């Protein structure tokens with residue numbers, strides 16, 4: 001599947017909460033989702049996004065900090081299996097809409113192709129939402 005975010009970092013690290021291998025995320029993404037990013041003293045560490053459903057850790061850093069759902073101002077759809085969870089943050093598509101309305105996914109696909117998406121800032125994963133769309 002095509003991916004709109006071309007300059008993604010690709011390092012992985014194990015989440016301190018669930019030990020799942022998690023992908024690196026850019027600090028600019030984390031700044032857009034933390035409740036109080038100005039309280040972080042240093043941004044010069046690698047940051048990772050944990051997408052495990054049963055884990056409360058959303059972001060963690062190489063230097064040992066972790067940020068939980070309560071530290072993040074965005075409801076993390078990747079950790080929420082309800083129908084109202086957000087799948088696409090750029091265009092506000094919920095899981096229910098993604099399942100019931102095919103045009104939602106085709107819209108996101110065409111916008112992604114045209115590079116009109118904003119996953120790096122809007123999606124807490126910092127990545128394209130298309131892999132998160134429910135398979136049908």
Ligand SMILES: [Zn+2]
Nearest residue numbers: 015018050055
């Ligand atoms: Zn985790």
